[in-house]
Amino acid sequence: MNKDFILRLTKYKRLLYKLKALGFERVFSNNLGDAIGVTPALVRKDFSTLSLPGNKRGGYNVDTLIEKLDKILGRDRAQHVVVVGCGRIGTALMEYSGFNTDGIEIVAGFDTHPENVHNTSGVPIYGMDKLTEYVREHDTKVAIIAVPDSEASKVLDRLIDAGIRGILNFAPVELKCTRNDCPGSTTIHNVNIALELEHLFYQVNSQEAEEEEAHTAEEEVSEAKDKDA
């Protein structure tokens, strides 16, 4: 069960919801493949490994796929998230519009100075001292870390202690769990924006280098042609 695989599943699911909204009743592996950028064979293989059934000629039933994928991806349960750190990024996330349609809800925010938080989102903001209690009481499993990097690992510890099992980290440090009670039991995703940008710069730069090379090669070819002529 690999990262890319799960990512594809969520992409399938979101796409299927959109298709359903458009009135689609069934869909083919090549439609799905085109839309999320993989080969139809891979789509079929994915569905095959999940035992998602299709019809030999009629493709896949959209409703069936959605239902089964929702189950597999755990949408049958409430998907509640807390945000720790209510600065610019934290509060921005609370207002983020892309969640509601996915059954995900940010239910609370925590900050060392909740009284200073400028919050227009309607999500309640509590002091950090309430964090553990809240998470335990509400049996919250997923949290977003949006604190400064200096606080991040401290917060991580507290979250794990409180029972959080999935963490999305926006702090500009690569968090990973070093404690012995953690391996396997807590998943951390780092959204490292600087890293993403560097990645982009690399691609852009190397692309340009390639193009220059290609250009040079072209020139050489045309020179060769000139020679021939």
Added chain:
Amino acid sequence: MNKDFILRLTKYKRLLYKLKALGFERVFSNNLGDAIGVTPALVRKDFSTLSLPGNKRGGYNVDTLIEKLDKILGRDRAQHVVVVGCGRIGTALMEYSGFNTDGIEIVAGFDTHPENVHNTSGVPIYGMDKLTEYVREHDTKVAIIAVPDSEASKVLDRLIDAGIRGILNFAPVELKCTRNDCPGSTTIHNVNIALELEHLFYQVNSQEAEEEEAHTAEEEVSEAKDKDA
């Protein structure tokens, strides 16, 4: 040249900067491997494919690695980014602290209503009508999209027309370039927060399911033992 590979390179680089700051002069493949979570063999393989030289006993020279990686990752050029959409997320990014140390700088923001933007970052904010001009004049290659989903693909088009080659998209839609002049020439990274969260929920949920299973299995084992006894 795969995605994970490039990601590892940037991780190596960042780690090396930290190590340099700590006074390290050389470093071993197992140090690096431990820190970024891969085997030492893979580190050596990576460096080998990039012809990054090491010493048979003395490991790798930190300065050399940094210098070469910076070149490979394109840090020898200015790394300027513009942000399109100066809402909560856009302005939050402008204040983001993790960039400066990486030679990345957000140089301008664009918004349909620049006069309404509450901006404390010092980054100049312009109207959308200035976007193309600015990008062309400053030869900017990378942009962040932080507009509502309804605007995202429109903005994407404008950015590509203006000459942007790398895009980090925070709008809650999966952007990809559908135009014929685009394939290969523009790289788009989607930071889809909802997708990330779904991913986490999936992992958390499936982990719990596994644990329950394991628990059940354990019980069965202990029952079997009871039977034996």
Added chain:
DNA sequence: AAGTTAATGTGAATTATTGCACATATACAA
């Protein structure tokens, strides 16, 4: 009702990625 077309489902082949293991070289010690 029979034939044809067009899709799935999947074993096998291919390709990409990662890890192993050891020859090789180099820093350091005695």
Added chain:
DNA sequence: TTGTATATGTGCAATAATTCACATTAACTT
């Protein structure tokens, strides 16, 4: 200077991921 320990560099092996190719079967057509 000689020996030894230790880390690299890399062909090869193992594993994982993807694609191919085609048998299979269900929906349409006639």
